[in-house]
Amino acid sequence: MSRQRIIAFLAALAAVIGLAILVPMASTASAATCASPWSSSAVYTGGMAASYNSHxxxxxWWTQGETPGVADVWADQGGCGGSSGGTGGTTGGTGSCSYPAWAAGHAYVTGDIVRYTDGNYYIAEHDNPGYDPTISTWYWDPYSCTGGTTGGGSGGTTPPGNGSFVVSEAQFNQMFxxxxxxxxxxxxxxxxxxxxGFATTGSDTVKKQEAAAFLANVSHETGGLVYIVEQNTANYPHYCDTSQSxxxxxxxxxxxxxxxxQLSWNFNYKAAGDALGIDLLHNPNLxxxxxxxxxxxxxxxxxxxxxxxTMTPHNAMVNGAGFGETxxxxxxxxxxNGGNPAQVQSRVNAYxxxxxxxxxxxxxxxxx
Structure with missing residues (x-):
């Protein structure tokens, strides 16, 4: 075989070997790239993508603050790996932050910084036994990787101020x-x-409808925001479920x-307190x-x-189920279902x- 033919044969063989190596490598990289991490404060509309828990x-449809995998507003598109280059994520968030992942039930002290499941960072403002940073805003503040709290920036839960609530103080006073x-x-x-997410989800009409629905039910429960505590004191001893540990x-x-x-029962005080980062089980008078x-x-x-x-009142209003479902x-x-139509009508009238x-x-x- 001539020298030229040997060189050509070796070149062809190298090309075949290279192709054989490249094909398996391409097949192992088939995992989808993760979209930008889900943020509890971001607004998403139908068809928009976000990654959460490696999916x-x-x-x-329109959503804000509803966790993927928990709220049925999200459709699971399958597992993913890597990053699309968006901010946050479970591998480090923005900037040069490198703090441990938040763990429910883990005791934290003032000054501790954690990475939450939405890929953003939070700093403990008060000692707490592992309250959720996106719910317990008394205990946690959003934290910027450049240092300091963000005051509810892109990664935090931006609380509406007085001026942004869809019900003005004058309207509130008119209602009550x-x-x-x-x-x-x-x-x-x-x-x-x-x-x-309350009264900030959906169109302006939906936001106002939700606020009206909440306040209408509240009005019914309290006689127009007159009563702070239950009036039938004979019921007071009945709200202790001793089967709870x-x-x-x-x-x-x-x-x-x-x-x-009209929050009642020891288990509701505990559940509400745990969610809000307030010990209501021991301090119900708060x-x-x-x-x-x-x-x-x-x-x-x-x-x-x-x-x-079958749904939360919030979801009933923002997903179009109507006031009746609240x-x-x-x-x-x-x-x-005909149990007390007069009471139902009272709520409807207020709404x-x-x-x-x-x-x-x-x-x-x-x-x-």
Whole structure:
């Protein structure tokens, strides 16, 4: 074989070997690249992508603050690896931060900095036993990798200020002309930071409808924001479920209805307190002495509890199920399906009045 033919043969062989090596390498890189990490403060519309817990997710419709894998607004697009170059992520977030991942139940002290599951960083403002940084804003603040808190920047939960709430103070006073002075407008707006998706989700009409729906149910529960505590004192001893391992440390009769949503039972005080980073199990009176805490417990139920219904009141309003489903989630087992039509109508009347004050239609599916 001539020298030229040997060189050509070797070149061809090298090309074949190189191709054989390249093909398997390409097949092992088939994992999808992760989209930009999901952020609890970001707004997503239908079709937008975000990554969370090493999966890509696609928004089915408008959403903000609803966690992929928990809220059904997100469609799982499968596992992913690597980064699309977006900010945050589970591998380090923005800038040069390198802090440990937050762990639920782990004790933190003031000054500790953690990386949350949304890829953003938070600094402990007060000692806490591992409260969720995106919910317990008393204990945590968003933290910038360049140092210092972000004040609710791109990675944090930006709390609406008084001027951004869809209900003005004048409208609030119009809704509740005889309210107890305990139920302050400032207390309500201060509580909004606990659940930043409340009355900020969807179109301007939907935002106002949700605010009206919440306030209408609150009005019904409290006689127009008149009552702070449950009036039937004979019920007080009944709200202690002794089957719970933690019992009723504040006393057998300590967990009666309080606040705008009339929070009751020891297990609800514990659950609300755990979510908000406040020890309500041992200090239930905070709900009747601190206006912001009182409003936060109402928002806790509204945004996270489905009660006797099939969805949270928040989801009922932002996903178009209608005001009637909020009644079902709050007291449906007693009032809905003909249980107490007069009570249902009372709630509907308040809702229609409040939507009128806010200048939006009441929508459909008003009753349950």
């Amino acid at each position: 890509n997710w696609s928004a089915k 002309p005889s309210r107890n002075s305990f139920y302050t407008y400032n207390g309500l707006t201060a509580a909004l930071s606990a659940y930043p 933690y019992g009723c440390p504040a006393g057998q009769s300590a967990y009666y209805g309080r606040g705008p949503i 709900v009747q002495t601190d206006p912001a805490v009182a409003w936060k417990t109402g928002l806790w139920y509204w945004d996270t509890q489905s009660g006797p219904g 009644i079902r989630s709050i007291n449906g087992s007693i009032e809905c 229609q009045s409040f939507t009128s004050i806010l200048g939006v239609p009441a929508g459909s599916n008003l009753s349950c």
